Structure formats: C-alpha cells, structure tokens
Amino acid sequence: MRPCVIVLGVIGSDCHAVGNKILEAFFSDRGFTVVNLGVMVSQDEFIDAAIETGASAVLVSSLYGHGEIDCAGFRDRCIERGIGDIVLYVGGNLVIGKREPAEIQQLYHSMGFDRVFGPDADLDSVAEFLAADCAAKAVPAR
Amino acid sequence: MIFHDAPISQAELSEQQLEVRSSWPTGAEVNFDESVQFHRELDSSLNMAAALTAADAQGAVLVQPRAGVALLSEHIRLLTYLQDHCDLLPTTIDAYTRQNRYQEAEKGIARSEESGHSLLNGFPAVNHGVAACRSVVEALSKPVQIRHGTPDARLLAEITLAAGFTSFEGGGISYNIPYTKDVPLQRSLRNWQYVDRLVGLYEAAGVRINREPFGPLSGTLVPPCISHAVAVIEGLLALQQGVRSITLGYGQAGSYVQDVAAMHALRELGHEYFTEAGFTDYELTTVFHQWMGGFPESEARAFGVIAWGAAVAAMGRATKVIVKTPHEAMGIPTMEANRQGLEATRQVINMLSDQPPLDAPEVQAEADRIKSEVRAVMTRVAELGSGSLLDGTVRAFEAGVIDVPFAPSRHNRGKLLPVRDLNGAVRIYEPGNVPVPPEVMEYHRACIAERAKHEDRPPCFQMVIDDIYAVSKGNLVGRPK
Numbered sequence: 263m264r265p266c267v268i269v270l271g272v273i274g275s276d277c278h279a280v281g282n283k284i285l286e287a288f289f290s291d292r293g294f295t296v297v298n299l300g301v302m303v304s305q306d307e308f309i310d311a312a313i314e315t316g317a318s319a320v321l322v323s324s325l326y327g328h329g330e331i332d333c334a335g336f337r338d339r340c341i342e343r344g345i346g347d348i349v350l351y352v353g354g355n356l357v358i359g360k361r362e363p364a365e366i367q368q369l370y371h372s373m374g375f376d377r378v379f380g381p382d383a384d385l386d387s388v389a390e391f392l393a394a395d396c397a398a399k400a401v402p403a404r
Numbered sequence: 405m406i407f408h409d410a411p412i413s414q415a416e417l418s419e420q421q422l423e424v425r426s427s428w429p430t431g432a433e434v435n436f437d438e439s440v441q442f443h444r445e446l447d448s449s450l451n452m453a454a455a456l457t458a459a460d461a462q463g464a465v466l467v468q469p470r471a472g473v474a475l476l477s478e479h480i481r482l483l484t485y486l487q488d489h490c491d492l493l494p495t496t497i498d499a500y501t502r503q504n505r506y507q508e509a510e511k512g513i514a515r516s517e518e519s520g521h522s523l524l525n526g527f528p529a530v531n532h533g534v535a536a537c538r539s540v541v542e543a544l545s546k547p548v549q550i551r552h553g554t555p556d557a558r559l560l561a562e563i564t565l566a567a568g569f570t571s572f573e574g575g576g577i578s579y580n581i582p583y584t585k586d587v588p589l590q591r592s593l594r595n596w597q598y599v600d601r602l603v604g605l606y607e608a609a610g611v612r613i614n615r616e617p618f619g620p621l622s623g624t625l626v627p628p629c630i631s632h633a634v635a636v637i638e639g640l641l642a643l644q645q646g647v648r649s650i651t652l653g654y655g656q657a658g659s660y661v662q663d664v665a666a667m668h669a670l671r672e673l674g675h676e677y678f679t680e681a682g683f684t685d686y687e688l689t690t691v692f693h694q695w696m697g698g699f700p701e702s703e704a705r706a707f708g709v710i711a712w713g714a715a716v717a718a719m720g721r722a723t724k725v726i727v728k729t730p731h732e733a734m735g736i737p738t739m740e741a742n743r744q745g746l747e748a749t750r751q752v753i754n755m756l757s758d759q760p761p762l763d764a765p766e767v768q769a770e771a772d773r774i775k776s777e778v779r780a781v782m783t784r785v786a787e788l789g790s791g792s793l794l795d796g797t798v799r800a801f802e803a804g805v806i807d808v809p810f811a812p813s814r815h816n817r818g819k820l821l822p823v824r825d826l827n828g829a830v831r832i833y834e835p836g837n838v839p840v841p842p843e844v845m846e847y848h849r850a851c852i853a854e855r856a857k858h859e860d861r862p863p864c865f866q867m868v869i870d871d872i873y874a875v876s877k878g879n880l881v882g883r884p885k
Contacts, residue, residue, distance in 0.1 A: 274499070275499040275500055275502065275503045275505060275508075276499065277499075277553070277582070277583045277584060277585070277812050278812075279582075279622065279810055279811060279812035280622065280624045280810045280872060282812075283810060284869055284872065287865065287869070300585055300812060301585050301812040302503075302584070302585050302812075325735070326499050326525050326735075327499075327524075327525035327735050327736045328498075328499055328500070328512070328523070328524065328525060330523055331508075331511070331512060331515065331523055355734055355735030355736075357735070358521070358522055358523060358524075358525060358735065358736045359521065359522075359735075359736060359737075359738055360731055360734060360737075360738060360741075380734070381701075381733060381734060381735075382701055382733070
C-alpha cells in the first residue's frame with residue numbers, strides 16, 4: 263500500500279518548534295510520509311502543500327493560544343480550494359485560559375476539524391486514528 | 405578581543421525613526437523630549453534598573469511574573485491584581501505584535517471585545533499606542549518591563565519607552581533564532597541595535613532603561629555555554645549602543661549543580677567581556693527563568709517544578725526570577741493561577757534568603773567548564789568578525805559555531821544535539837561545529853557514556869525525546885520505559 267501523506271505544521275504566528283520536530287520524527291517512524299512545514303504556517307500554506315502533495319490529512323498544531331483566531335474557517339477554506347474532504351486534525355493548547363476539554367472539542371469540531379487533541383494526547387492512538395481516517399477517506403464514494 | 409562596532413549615527417537613526425514611526429498610526433504619538441520629561445517625573449520606585457541594582461547589592465531575589473491580555477482595562481486589572489504578590493511587573497506582548505502583524509492584532513482586540521475574554525496571548529501595545537500604555541504605567545506601583553519575542557521591535561520600543569516602561573527584554577539573536585522561521589540574523593541584529601541606540605538616547609538624557617537579553621532561547625536542553633555566549637554578545641552589542649543597565653538571563657536546565665554553576669559563570673563572563681571591551685560604567689544583574697520546558701498537567705506537580713526553580717534561583721543568587729504558573733501545561737494562565745505561582749515562589753525564596761548561596765567543588769568545576777566553552781566560542785566569533793561583533797555573530801551562526809538546539813529558525817544550523825547525563829545535567833552529545841574545547845568535549849562524552857551504560861541503550865534521538873518529555877511526566881532524566 264502507498265504510504266499515507268500527511269501535512270504537518272504550526273499555524274499562525276506560533277513559533278513553538280520542539281513538538282513539531284518530535285511529531286515529524288514520530289509519524290515518519292510510523293510509516294507516514296510527512297510533509298513538515300515547520301512553524302508559522304498560514305491556512306493557505308497548509309492547503310497549498312496538501313494539494314501539491316496529494317495529502318490525505320492535514321495536522322495543525324497551535325500552542326500559543328491564538329488557535330481560535332488562526333483556525334477559524336479552515337474547513338471552509340479547504341472546500342473553496344477543492345479539497346473539502348481532507349482529514350483535518352488539530353492539537354495543542356488550543357484556547358486562552360483554562361476551559362473544559364469538551365467545550366474546546368466542540369469549538370474546533372464546529373470549525374470542521376475531524377479530531378481535536380489536547381497537549382497530553384497519546385501519540386500512538388493519534389497514529390491509529392490517523393491511519394483509520396485516511397483509509398476511510400481513500401474508499402471512493404458510492 | 406576588541407570589537408569596533410560603532411553606535412548608529414544620529415543621522416541614520418533619525419532617518420530610520422521617521423520610517424518606523426510612520427509604519428502604524430500610533431507611531432505618530434511618540435515625542436522623545438516629552439517622554440524623557442515623563443520618565444524624569446516618574447517616582448524612582450517605578451524604575452526597573454534602580455530596583456534591580458538595589459536588590460543585587462542586598463543579595464535579594466526579586467520575583468516577576470509574565471502577564472498580558474488584549475484589552476487595556478483588562479490588562480490594568482490583571483497587573484493591579486498581580487502587583488501585590490511580586491516585586492517587578494511585566495507586560496507580555498501578543499504573538500501578532502511580535503511579528504509586526506498589527507492588522508491581525510487589531511482583529512484580535514475587536515474579537516476580544518465581542519467575546520468578553522482575551523483572544524490574544526498578550527497585550528498589543530503598538531495598537532493601543534503611547535497614551536494607553538502610559539495609563540498602564542501610571543496605574544501601577546511597581547516597575548514594568550516589556551517582555552515579548554519580536555525580531556523587529558523598533559516601533560514597539562519607540563512606543564513603550566515613550567510610555568514610561570523602564571525595561572525592555574530581547575535581542576537580535578535571542579528574539580530571532582527561537583522565535584522566527586526565516587528572518588536573517590543580520591537584519592534582526594541591526595534592528596536591535598536601533599532599540600539599544602534608542603535606550604542609549606534615554607540614557608544620555610539621564611533616564612536609565614534596563615535591557616535584558618532573553619536567556620532561555622528555545623528552552624529545550626540548551627547547554628549553558630550556548631545561551632551564555634548569546635547573552636554576552638547581546639550584552640556587548642547593547643553596551644556599544646549606549647545601554648548601561650543590563651540583565652543577563654539563563655533558563656533553568658534542571659540540575660542544581662549545573663544551574664548554580666551557570667548563574668555564577670554568567671555573571672563572571674559578563675564582567676570579563678564587558679570590562680575587556682573597555683566598559684566600566686555599566687550595571688550588571690542576572691535573571692533566572694524557572695523551567696521553560698514542558699510542564700506536568702497536574703497543578704500540584706507543577707507547583708513542585710515552580711518551587712524547585714525558586715530554590716535554584718536563590719541558590720544561584722539571581723537578581724530576579726521569572727515565575728511559571730500551575731496552568732503552564734495548558735497555556736495562558738488565569739490571573740489566580742499566576743498569583744499562586746508567585747506565592748509559591750516567594751515562600752521558597754524567603755526561606756532561602758538567610759542561607760548562603762550554594763558553593764561546592766562540583767559547582768566550581770562545572771562553572772569552569774562553562775567558562776572555557778564560552779571563551780572558545782567567543783574567540784571564534786571574534787576571528788570570524790575581524791573586528792565586528794555583529795558580523796562575527798552572523799558568520800558564527802552560518803558556520804554553526806553558535807548552534808541553538810530545537811530552534812525554528814533556518815538561520816540556525818541545528819547540528820548540535822544535547823542530552824542529559826546520569827545526574828541530570830545537560831551534556832553535548834554532538835557538538836556540530838561548536839568549538840567545544842577537546843578536554844571538555846571528552847568530559848561530555850564520558851558523562852553520556854555513563855548514562856548509556858546505566859540505561860543499557862546507546863545514546864540516540866529517542867533518549868533526547870525522552871528527556872524533553874521527562875519533566876512533564878514526573879522526572880528530570882528521561883529513562884527508558
């Protein structure tokens with residue numbers, strides 16, 4: 263089977279680089295083809311890379327608190343650009359101040375993200391979700 | 405080693421100032437002469453440089469939080485709440501302003517007003533302008549510092565210094581390499597020479613503004629010699645432009661022997677290089693940052709990390725300590741959590757205030773190693789610069805002579821690989837092109853080999869990753885599962 267291509271990056275004006283480097287190493291090790299855009303990536307840069315590489319999924323990180331602004335309308339933008347059915351994940355410290363995880367999940371689901379992870383997410387289970395979600399999207403619609 | 409970097413000429417500065425001040429509407433509010441007058445009339449208890457120098461003379465450790473929100477009234481409320489629990493105040497600037505994205509900061513302010521809570525991770529001082537920033541300074545009874553992460557902080561400095569803030573964090577390396585992806589070092593260094601020159605203008609007018617290079621860099625397993633070399637360089641660059649109050653910083657690595665040694669070495673190296681360069685009339689103080697890496701989710705455990713940082717700040721006789729909060733693992737804290745971090749820190753600092761600083765043979769040996777590493781790096785910087793510290797620094801980064809681990813910038817080599825030793829100290833596994841003296845490199849290798857043997861695995865990237873996550877999982881050294 264062709265390895266699943268995923269686009270990775272830290273959105274907005276966020277420069278948290280450490281976790282990004284670790285995610286790249288982790289997902290590569292798990293057999294994904296990782297296109298890592300590094301820090302400070304705009305929505306359109308994520309989408310450009312996804313189109314250019316035919317990626318199955320985009321994994322967005324946000325650590326600095328501006329995620330709520332930076333991620334708004336991400337799915338709509340994907341639809342406009344013609345990749346509306348791509349798998350979208352978001353993870354990190356996604357809001358400012360301490361808020362309930364369920365509330366944060368709902369907030370990002372409403373922006374069109376398929377799965378939402380906190381800073382303590384277990385990477386092994388993320389990799390399992392990702393493999394399953396990419397496989398599901400790969401089945402042609404009937 | 406002699407460096408001949410000249411202060412920016414008055415003509416060149418004036419020309420740049422016109423451009424900088426017209427890059428956003430609030431820049432027009434800046435009036436230097438009137439601002440000097442405002443500073444002169446400020447109560448001396450509000451001057452950061454004076455507070456730091458006085459504390460240093462007494463051997464006291466001052467306590468300072470990080471804090472900033474989008475809206476002016478909320479920001480004043482936050483700092484007013486915190487000021488009874490700390491010695492020095494911050495105004496932390498939001499990440500859009502740090503990238504000069506004032507339009508986006510404007511949107512963040514509007515959306516924060518609509519939603520009733522701050523959607524920005526700091527205070528957008530440029531958008532608020534001089535008069536609003538002044539109302540922050542005037543509402544408070546402690547000195548206030550601007551803390552940020554801005555490669556081009558010229559307009560931010562113009563506005564906030566005019567507003568009466570008396571300390572400005574950052575530098576051309578420390579606010580570029582860990583904070584950006586593709587800003588040329590030459591450009592950020594020049595833009596920070598402007599900031600230092602501006603501080604020098606205030607100094608010449610009798611107003612002392614404190615400058616603080618950002619010590620922790622990427623905050624992730626940074627060997628002390630790397631952050632110290634950067635601190636010494638940024639201190640020298642600031643002195644060259646007329647700055648006279650300098651606070652050199654260091655981020656807690658986790659080993660008390662190494663951290664206390666690093667704090668001793670930092671002060672000694674600062675004086676060594678500053679006096680060698682011919683500067684005598686400066687004030688040098690130090691700052692210790694509590695653990696800058698990942699924190700435990702549990703607030704109780706986070707307090708453990710905070711208290712440990714407080715203890716090492718006291719043992720290392722830092723002039724001030726920058727405090728974390730129990731909410732660190734999940735991002736920006738509530739003001740109550742911020743206050744709790746300050747109270748926990750204060751408790752430990754007070755309990756250690758009558759005890760002597762830690763002095764042991766191991767500490768001295770570690771400090772000696774750090775100093776010899778920094779001297780080797782500085783010698784190479786001087787050779788590469790042929791008389792120019794700025795050029796030498798740019799070439800040192802190009803060549804990987806200075807190399808910051810886990811930094812996002814393309815202008816950093818990223819070949820140096822650190823890992824902890826058996827005792828928790830950060831050692832250099834792969835030096836890249838950093839000219840670590842052979843006998844010190846041998847020591848690093850021996851320490852790492854000892855750990856590898858103990859864990860029955862070769863030193864590898866997984867070991868480094870284990871170290872990065874260790875503190876958040878409840879340890880210092882990342883042992884194998």
